[in-house]
Amino acid sequence: MTEQKSIIVIGGGLAGCEAAWQLAKRGETVTLCEMKPERFSPAHKSEYLAELVCSNSLRSNILENAVGLLKEEMRLMGSLIIEAADATAVPAGKALAVDRTDFSRTIESKLLSRKGVEIVRKEIPAIPTEEVVIIATGPLTSDALAQSIAKVTGSNYLYFYDAIAPIIEKESLNYESIFRASRYADGAGDYLNCPLEKDEYERFWNALTEGKCVPLETFEDIKCFEGCLPIEVIAGRGINTLCFGPMKPVGLVNPKTGKQPYAVVQLRQENREQTLFNMVGFQTKLTWPEQQRIFRMIPGLEQAEFARYGSMHRNTFINSPLLLKETLQLQTRDNLFFAGQITGVEGYVESAAMGLIAGISACRYVHGEKMAPPPGTTALGALVNHITGKDGKNFQPMNVNFGLFPPLPGRVPKKNRGEHYARRALNDLKKWQEEVCGIGQA
Ligand SMILES: Cc1cc2nc3c(=O)[nH]c(=O)nc-3n(C[C@H](O)[C@H](O)[C@H](O)COP(=O)(O)OP(=O)(O)OC[C@H]3O[C@@H](n4cnc5c(N)ncnc54)[C@H](O)[C@@H]3O)c2cc1C
Structure with missing residues (x-):
């Protein structure tokens, strides 16, 4: 067990805010470091945390759709990002779209008033070595930190465009x-x-x-x-x-x-x-x-x-299947976690989801407890499997989709599949929460 005082989360985007929230909810002390407004990436414009850099939509909100299911699982896990999205929603049919300013402001004020969370506004140019750290600096990680990550991971970056x-x-x-x-x-x-x-x-x-x-x-x-x-x-x-x-x-x-x-x-x-x-x-x-x-x-x-x-x-991301454990810990350094789009998931909700997992994982780690990730039948588990699975050679970022889930048993007509995936996922998530996290913990 580590003598950890404050867990450092680098990056106050969707994943970093979610990770910090999950840690604080579990009684940890967190230092959340965000480089804005001192420095802005080429896409970030707002001074608030958890900025939506492009669309104001968090995509489908229906259970029969994989990203709708992911949101529901996150709701059940007490996600700050989904709670704020629900509270600041604007009409968008079956999608969950938000007023982007209200959304970010809600998240920032929740974190500012949360006991145990300190928000530091500065760029972190290199990964701290002694502390437990979660890197959640996203697809536009600052250059200095990107170099530091490249040194620690020992692998080359992969680049593409959004x-x-x-x-x-x-x-x-x-x-x-x-x-x-x-x-x-x-x-x-x-x-x-x-x-x-x-x-x-x-x-x-x-x-x-x-x-x-x-x-x-x-x-x-x-x-x-x-x-x-x-x-x-x-x-x-x-x-x-x-x-x-x-x-x-x-x-x-x-x-x-x-x-x-x-x-x-x-x-x-x-x-x-x-x-x-x-x-x-x-x-x-x-x-x-x-x-x-x-x-x-x-x-x-x-x-x-x-x-x-x-x-x-x-868009910057690491070759997670070759680098990360299923706990989102670096294979070669147990006190270093990655979260968000930099792990190779794609999308706002998926990034926040990996913040949620990294936050719970890091909390377990500081208490010397092993973290088993959610089952692969859940949307959360399917994403973890995608980024920490075996295919490091052809690894590409991915939105959550039912293609990442294990097939359903028996023959289910196509039009009913979403509903079946959702039912199985929510049952399995509930069991996982009870057995692995302990009720109230997740
Ligand atoms: C241009 C663009 C458009 C996108 N559009 C969409 C979209 O429409 N829909 C969608 O679902 N997904 C979209 N994505 C993909 C992705 O979902 C978002 O980028 C999402 O915000 C990623 O969440 P994150 O928390 O991983 O990173 P971010 O939300 O980017 O958060 C990272 C934070 O870390 C900070 N930071 C970076 N380096 C440092 C450092 N060294 N020290 C301290 N802080 C640092 C940044 O300022 C930022 O606030 C888009 C991505 C890009 C690049």
Whole structure:
């Protein structure tokens, strides 16, 4: 057992805040170190902790969907991130979207008022050696710390890009073309839809595939995460690919024509005040003038004012299957834990989930207790298995999905599978909480 006083969490993002919360809840003393506002990464803009750097959506909130299930498991485990998301939700159909400022402010104030948590606002350039440390510095870890991590892990970094979708001011939208609806007329109609007819779509597609992009830095190898590909890269795969992806029109009927449009651009509410809307799935590396020119070709966006343009950023992660134990501890150094996107999960919820696991794990470690991770049948366990499994050679970051879960016993019709995965996961999580964590501990 270590004589640990304060556990150091580096990075006050989604994972770091969740890890700090889980530790404090269990009576540990935590020092949470965040470099903002002294230093900002290329994507972070807000001074608050737990900033959502891109979309304001934490994706599906339904149990039959893997990320909805993950959220429910985290709710059951007393997650700070999910509690704050529920408390600051804005309408988004079956998704859980939040008012980003309220969300971050809620998390920060909870941590500030939590006994045992000290928040230090400074960049940590090197990994402390003596203390128990959780590294949760995310995909845009500062360069100095990245070098220090490279030294400790003894392995090379893997780089690829994520892309940010533009945000548009509501007042600049043209409602003569735009209609409000959710897909399959589900719910109150939370999305604004910009419909395109075939000729409009083809003109747009031509412009998009010929648009000028921001040149990439030469030292970085381009490996785009499949779920977050830039819109122009998807378009470049064929004239109809967008109609089966971010511009798919199925389930949407334009009330002005009574017909399904040829293609649709969906806009999702970005803030509680409904003054900003983001272009769903329109992450891009087009230059800013090109975004303005090309996206204004979309009916309804002719006069669009961009509150934020789309952009691309580095994503840094370690080769976790080769480096980490299933407790998210470094194999070669027991007092060093990793959490969040840097472990090779992808997404806000997944990053926070790995903060939750690292927090519980670190707490167990300081008390000399062994931590068995949640079973692989749960969304939490499936993610831990993905990042600490055996495939270090072809390791790629991944969102949670049912493909990471062990198959269901027997034959279950496709439409019922989500429900079955969820039922099995929640049962197994409950047992794990009772047997491994002790009731009230998890
Ligand atoms: C540009 C971009 C867009 C993304 N968009 C989405 C999206 O729309 N939806 C989605 O689900 N996921 C998205 N992701 C992926 C990912 O889910 C988020 O990056 C998520 O915030 C990761 O959580 P985290 O806690 O691991 O890291 P972060 O939330 O980035 O938190 C890390 C924190 O560590 C701090 N930090 C870094 N280095 C140091 C240091 N040396 N000392 C002290 N503090 C430090 C940073 O300032 C930051 O606050 C995106 C990622 C990027 C890069």
